[in-house]
Amino acid sequence: MNAAPDPAAPPSHPAHRGFSPSRIAAIARNTLTELIRLKVFYFLLLFALLIIGNSAFMLRFSFQEEFQVLKDVSLGAMSIFTSLLAIVATAMLLPKDVEDRTLYTILAKPVPRFEYLAGKLGGVLVLLFIATLLMSVLFVAVLFIREKWVIAEILREAGGTPNEQALEMIANVKKSAFSGALVPGIAIIYLKACLLSALTLFVSTFASSSIFTIIVVVAVYFVGHLQATAREYWLAAGANVSWITKGFLAMVSLIFPDLQMFNLVDDIVAGNDIALGLFLRTSGLGLLYVGVYLLAAHFIFSAKEL
Amino acid sequence: MSDPTPAVSIENLTKVYPIPLRRKQLVAVRDLSLQVQPGQVYGLLGPNGSGKSTTLKIVLGLVRPTSGATKIFGSDSSEVESREQVGFLPENPYFYKYLTGEETLRFFGRICLLGGRALQDRIDELLALVGLEHARDRRLGGYSKGMLQRIGLAQALIQKPRLVVLDEPTAGVDPAGSREIRDLILDLKKQGIAVLLSSHLLAQVQEICDRVGILSRGRLVREGRLEDLISIENQTEILLEDAPPELLADIRALVEKSSGKLRDIRKPQTTLERLFLESTESSSLGNPVESTSNDRKS
Incomplete structure (x- = not known):
């Protein structure tokens, strides 16, 4: 027999959990749904057009040049597209939640502010992963199709029976098309986008609008790419460098991420392998930046009055 | 207790x-x-x-x-x-316009660490409570203001x-x-x-x-x-129904004999809100709308 519930009796609640990966996962999943339903993946069509168009345009090159340019353009485009997606997708998340008052309803639930931020960032990072994966699949597919096409061309010119020279050419084609450096190179492109996303989240915790956030992060993006060059130029002056310049450079290095370190495209295009040490160092640095920016965002957001 | x-x-x-x-x-x-x-x-x-x-x-x-x-x-x-x-x-x-009513409640349930059958039952219960079962699969972008308030109330109640x-x-x-x-x-x-x-x-x-x-x-x-x-401490309200004029005259006479003062005798009015609701409900049922309310009874 079921006992009639006492309407005045307080309902039983599970004990509050100070930190819950499930809550973060719920917010991340919702953020991913939001971004997908906002149709942000449309930019992939642009990427597809770019590399397919680029591939058709390169028919006039030798196959080595063709694969070099294809990899250069594709990886460069992948880097720019993921960076842009990271900045734009993240910049609108917090202001939109404030504008729609959704932030209030979420934080009025037993959700710590850190988990809210971590969930939002998590959603964008999953989106970036999917975007990077789709672009990589598209890029590899175009590379594969071009490789098969060039090999077929070599075989046709050899009259169907490949001689030693043709076999050597085929081996060269395979070497030019795919290299082991592609996977770590793409992983670093993804990490750079993660870093930019965390940086954007940090800026959006104190920025007044999405536009302001985007402008600030794009400025940081350029400074981050140029600072290594500027540092090398100034330090090359040797003894003439004043302590003020050195201090300024150190400050810039601390505040702005050195994004040039995440640019391994040149090595990949040149056919060089990426050393494991360099990959691990760069990955570690990227993850460190993500962690530091997330903590800095939490520091400001937890003190923010909504 | x-x-x-x-x-x-x-x-x-x-x-x-x-x-x-x-x-x-x-x-x-x-x-x-x-x-x-x-x-x-x-x-x-x-x-x-x-x-x-x-x-x-x-x-x-x-x-x-x-x-x-x-x-x-x-x-x-x-x-x-x-x-x-x-x-x-x-x-x-406004909530998330891209989520349906059911997805909205599921999201708020999950951040309250509810899940599985218990969460689904709670969602069904709340959608029934706020009268939005028919709109459970519709995105919030298509909800009216009143529906948004009701789904808002449902999310507020998700964790009891x-x-x-x-x-x-x-x-x-x-x-x-x-x-x-x-x-x-x-x-x-x-x-x-x-x-x-x-x-x-x-x-x-x-x-x-x-x-x-x-x-x-x-x-x-x-x-x-x-x-x-x-409440106005020094005043008393008596509400009569179907009172004949003689009774009202008697009441007046009684008041005049006492130390109290008769402030007003009037027909009580319905509220504008009640009039609105009755009119819109009867019109939605296809009934003719009354042109006056002189004979209206509260």
């Missing part, structure tokens, strides 16, 4: 916002103290800018007080833990809170929607859930609140049981 701990306890609460460029300060709430008991509907009234929303935000831990303390069932409301017991519906909520905080729950909602929300609030009261709401729609507050506090420029200027605050 009822729980003696107040659902909300606010003690000497003051909130000051600095205005940096002008080197001035804005006192949003000044030395506010009040309590909301479990199962009570408390109305926080006041004009725009009187400090109602700031007070609610402090109770929910969204804004820090400059001084004073707020507690929810005895827990400091700045602690995340205190919000296990609270549901909140903000003023004019003991306190519900509503900021202008009927703002911008048509009279029919407004009545539905009011009925839902009365249902909550019957279930023993405390409700703290802010509003400047006084007629509605009068119908549902047990206790009210009136804020003006951040100060609590009146506070108490609604009945005590609005």
Whole structure:
């Protein structure tokens, strides 16, 4: 027999959990749904057009040049597209939640502010992963199709029976098309986008609008790419460098991420392998930046009055 | 036995916002103290800018007080833990337009760590409670204002809170929607859930609140049981139905003989809201609309 519930009796609640990966996962999943339903993946069509168009345009090159340019353009485009997606997708998340008052309803639930931020960032990072994966699949597919096409061309010119020279050419084609450096190179492109996303989240915790956030992060993006060059130029002056310049450079290095370190495209295009040490160092640095920016965002957001 | 701990306890609460460029300060709430008991509907009234929303935000831990303390069932409301017991519906909520009604409740359930069959049952229960079963698979972007308020109320109740905080729950909602929300609030009261709401729609507050506090420029200027605050102690109202003119004449004569004064004899009026609801309901049923209300009986 079921006992009639006492309407005045307080309902039983599970004990509050100070930190819950499930809550973060719920917010991340919702953020991913939001971004997908906002149709942000449309930019992939642009990427597809770019590399397919680029591939058709390169028919006039030798196959080595063709694969070099294809990899250069594709990886460069992948880097720019993921960076842009990271900045734009993240910049609108917090202001939109404030504008729609959704932030209030979420934080009025037993959700710590850190988990809210971590969930939002998590959603964008999953989106970036999917975007990077789709672009990589598209890029590899175009590379594969071009490789098969060039090999077929070599075989046709050899009259169907490949001689030693043709076999050597085929081996060269395979070497030019795919290299082991592609996977770590793409992983670093993804990490750079993660870093930019965390940086954007940090800026959006104190920025007044999405536009302001985007402008600030794009400025940081350029400074981050140029600072290594500027540092090398100034330090090359040797003894003439004043302590003020050195201090300024150190400050810039601390505040702005050195994004040039995440640019391994040149090595990949040149056919060089990426050393494991360099990959691990760069990955570690990227993850460190993500962690530091997330903590800095939490520091400001937890003190923010909504 | 009822729980003696107040659902909300606010003690000497003051909130000051600095205005940096002008080197001035804005006192949003000044030395506010009040309590909301479990199962009570408390109305926080006041004009725009009187400090109602700031007070609610402090109770929910969204804004820090400059001084004073707020507690929810005895827990400091700045602690995340205190919000296990609270549901909140903000003023004019939009929520995530890309989610359906059911997905919205599922999201809010998940962040309250509900899941599985229990969450699905709770979603079904709440959609039925707020009358949105028919719109469960429709995206919130296509919801009307009243439907948004109702799904907002449903999300506020997802984890079975003991306190519900509503900021202008009927703002911008048509009279029919407004009545539905009011009925839902009365249902909550019957279930023993405390409700703290802010509003400047006084007629509605009068119908549902047990206790009210009136804020003006951040100060609590009146506070108490609604009945005590609005009753006119030296007047008595007698409401008669089908009274013949002779009876009315007798009453007049009796009053004249006594020390009391007859203030007025008049036909009671229905409210404009009731007239609106009756008219729109009868018109939706295809009935002719009355042109006058001279013979209307309340």
